[in-house]
Amino acid sequence: xxxxxxxxxxxxxxxxxxxxxxxxxxxxxxxxxxxxxxxxxxxxxxxxxxxxxxxxxxxxxxxxxxxxxxxxxxxxxxxxxxxxxxxxxxxxxxxxxxxxxxxxxxxxxxxxxxxxxxxxxxxxxxxxxxxxxxxxxxxxxxxxxxxxxxxxxxxxxxxxxxxxxxxxxxxxxxxxxxxxxxxxxxxxxxxxxxxxxxxxxxxxxxxxxxxxxxxx
Amino acid sequence: xxxxxxxxxxxxxxxxxxxxxxxxxxxxxxxxxxxxxxxxxxxxxxxxxxxxxxxxxxxxxxxxxxxxxxxxxxxxxxxxxxxxxxxxxxxxxxxxxxxxxxxxxxxxxxxxxxxxxxxxxxxxxxxxxxxxxxxxxxxxxxxxxxxxxxxxxxxxxxxxxxxxxxxxxxxxxxxxxxxxxxxxxxxxxxxxxxxxxxxxxxxxxxxxxxxxxxxxxxxxxxxxxxxxxxxxxxxxxxxxxxxxxxxxxxxxxxxxxxxxxxxxxxxxxxxxxxxxxxxxxxxxxxxxxxxxxxxxxxxxxxxxxxxxxxxxxxxxxxxxxxxxxxxxxxxxxxxxxxxxxxxxxxxxxxxxxxxxxxxxxxxxxxxxxxxxxxxx
Numbered sequence: 001x002x003x004x005x006x007x008x009x010x011x012x013x014x015x016x017x018x019x020x021x022x023x024x025x026x027x028x029x030x031x032x033x034x035x036x037x038x039x040x041x042x043x044x045x046x047x048x049x050x051x052x053x054x055x056x057x058x059x060x061x062x063x064x065x066x067x068x069x070x071x072x073x074x075x076x077x078x079x080x081x082x083x084x085x086x087x088x089x090x091x092x093x094x095x096x097x098x099x100x101x102x103x104x105x106x107x108x109x110x111x112x113x114x115x116x117x118x119x120x121x122x123x124x125x126x127x128x129x130x131x132x133x134x135x136x137x138x139x140x141x142x143x144x145x146x147x148x149x150x151x152x153x154x155x156x157x158x159x160x161x162x163x164x165x166x167x168x169x170x171x172x173x174x175x176x177x178x179x180x181x182x183x184x185x186x187x188x189x190x191x192x193x194x195x196x197x198x199x200x201x202x203x204x205x206x207x208x209x210x211x212x213x214x215x216x
Numbered sequence: 217x218x219x220x221x222x223x224x225x226x227x228x229x230x231x232x233x234x235x236x237x238x239x240x241x242x243x244x245x246x247x248x249x250x251x252x253x254x255x256x257x258x259x260x261x262x263x264x265x266x267x268x269x270x271x272x273x274x275x276x277x278x279x280x281x282x283x284x285x286x287x288x289x290x291x292x293x294x295x296x297x298x299x300x301x302x303x304x305x306x307x308x309x310x311x312x313x314x315x316x317x318x319x320x321x322x323x324x325x326x327x328x329x330x331x332x333x334x335x336x337x338x339x340x341x342x343x344x345x346x347x348x349x350x351x352x353x354x355x356x357x358x359x360x361x362x363x364x365x366x367x368x369x370x371x372x373x374x375x376x377x378x379x380x381x382x383x384x385x386x387x388x389x390x391x392x393x394x395x396x397x398x399x400x401x402x403x404x405x406x407x408x409x410x411x412x413x414x415x416x417x418x419x420x421x422x423x424x425x426x427x428x429x430x431x432x433x434x435x436x437x438x439x440x441x442x443x444x445x446x447x448x449x450x451x452x453x454x455x456x457x458x459x460x461x462x463x464x465x466x467x468x469x470x471x472x473x474x475x476x477x478x479x480x481x482x483x484x485x486x487x488x489x490x491x492x493x494x495x496x497x498x499x500x501x502x503x504x505x506x507x508x509x510x511x512x513x514x515x516x517x518x519x520x521x522x523x524x525x526x527x528x529x530x531x532x533x534x535x536x537x538x539x540x541x542x543x544x545x546x547x548x549x550x551x552x553x554x555x556x557x558x559x560x561x562x563x564x565x566x567x568x569x570x571x572x573x574x575x576x577x578x579x580x581x582x583x584x585x586x587x588x589x590x591x592x
Contacts, residue, residue: 169361177320178318178321180324180358181357181358181359182354182357182358183358185357187357191332195336198336
């Protein structure tokens with residue numbers, strides 16, 4: 001029961017992007033379309049799970065004074081693996097779109113935060129579940145943002161056009177309505193993240209109010 | 217009993233905080249006055265651009281009203297459609313875009329202006345940026361082509377000065393800017409000799425030629441028989457509306473005045489680069505012309521009048537004190553001229569007002585009047 005909670009908390013109650021507002025930088029930069037967002041999420045899930053496991057395994061061996069460098073070394077090894085693997089097997093277009101943000105996972109605040117706050121204090125099984133949950137929560141958040149930005153900003157889902165009348169006039173002069181391209185630009189990333197933060201904190205508040213009303 | 221006492225006191229005296237002197241001016245009165253003062257310029261816009269301008273205005277106002285209603289319902293606050301603030305935002309947004317626009321551009325911009333720029337920040341009185349201008353910046357970032365390249369004008373309009381109508385559809389500011397840039401590239405090219413109709417023997421001569429050929433006559437700018445954004449063309453009607461607002465006390469004269477004066481002065485003073493070619497010697501080059509701009513052209517063209525009288529003076533997004541408003545106005549003028557002369561866009565009123573809106577809390581902080589009896 002308790003371990004189930006370690007897994008689910010990352011997805012909703014402590015969602016890294018929408019609740020803890022961590023790692024906003026990659027979630028802004030890599031979400032201009034859904035496939036980029038999903039690949040970024042996968043990379044973070046992989047690094048997060050393995051860094052959590054390793055750090056949890058060696059947590060008693062790490063001296064407290066230099067724990068952050070130790071975490072960085074562990075995380076950086078997995079990021080290097082991810083980077084090379086993605087370069088080898090992903091379509092080059094997606095790899096290039098993610099660009100600097102794959103190496104930057106090394107200093108991603110979710111991964112460092114989970115290492116510091118969770119993996120260094122808990123056993124391997126719990127750390128694994130925590131990493132998986134947090135990673136999936138992050139990926140879901142990125143996919144929601146990426147989906148919204150791509151469909152409003154570009155009229156596509158994973159680069160596939162959905163309907164012929166919803167595209168820019170350059171592609172189809174008879175287009176009935178054009179996508180709002182600001183949403184696929186960085187400014188739109190701020191807008192979409194801001195609106196989702198508002199929506200989710202509203203939903204959480206409603207839930208809390210209901211619980212309070214029930215308790216009474 | 218104490219409770220009884222309180223009610224007794226409340227019955228006898230109305231206990232409120234300052235200010236205690238009231239004037240019978242309400243938000244609806246101000247908003248509808250601004251709306252009425254804006255109408256003449258819109259009428260000229262509809263006359264010059266044709267019926268499609270009217271459609272743009274109506275769509276914009278309607279979508280602003282719908283956005284206001286939806287947002288206020290969603291936020292669970294009182295619906296205040298009748299106070300006219302949404303109508304004014306919609307009208308202002310329609311005025312600062314081109315009349316030849318797709319309906320969804322108008323709807324998206326107007327909706328953004330109300331829903332994001334106003335209600336996401338807490339509704340009327342809480343917004344940081346002027347909603348209409350934020351909507352314009354949003355539309356410009358999203359629909360770049362239709363917002364910057366298509367400037368229609370009705371074919372059956374005669375210009376006031378008798379000059380032929382611009383056929384390219386470019387706005388006067390864009391014409392001036394691009395021809396100054398063109399003269400440099402022509403003068404440095406190998407075929408400079410072919411273009412003696414544009415290039416003069418000195419920079420001064422070229423600049424005079426450009427101003428004569430490209431700068432629209434001030435009478436056209438004043439009357440509004442030019443291409444440009446829907447409601448920005450007629451400086452005369454905007455000036456009329458603005459002066460009425462100043463007389464009604466809704467707008468303080470010094471804010472529009474500082475904006476226009478700063479723009480005029482800097483547009484005259486700041487240097488412009490032009491190319492020249494001397495057919496006798498075959499020499500060519502580039503001159504930097506100081507103190508040679510046309511101040512009247514710069515305050516009549518583009519959105520300067522609309523911005524100075526109706527957008528910068530928005531009570532929510534401008535500084536409170538007179539000193540603050542003067543600083544604010546000078547800032548807008550400086551940024552406008554810098555963007556117009558050296559920036560990527562031909563017109564800079566929209567962005568300069570938005571940028572100075574951002575600085576308003578800072579300006580207010582440093583121009584706060586001293587409390588009576590307080591030390592400096």
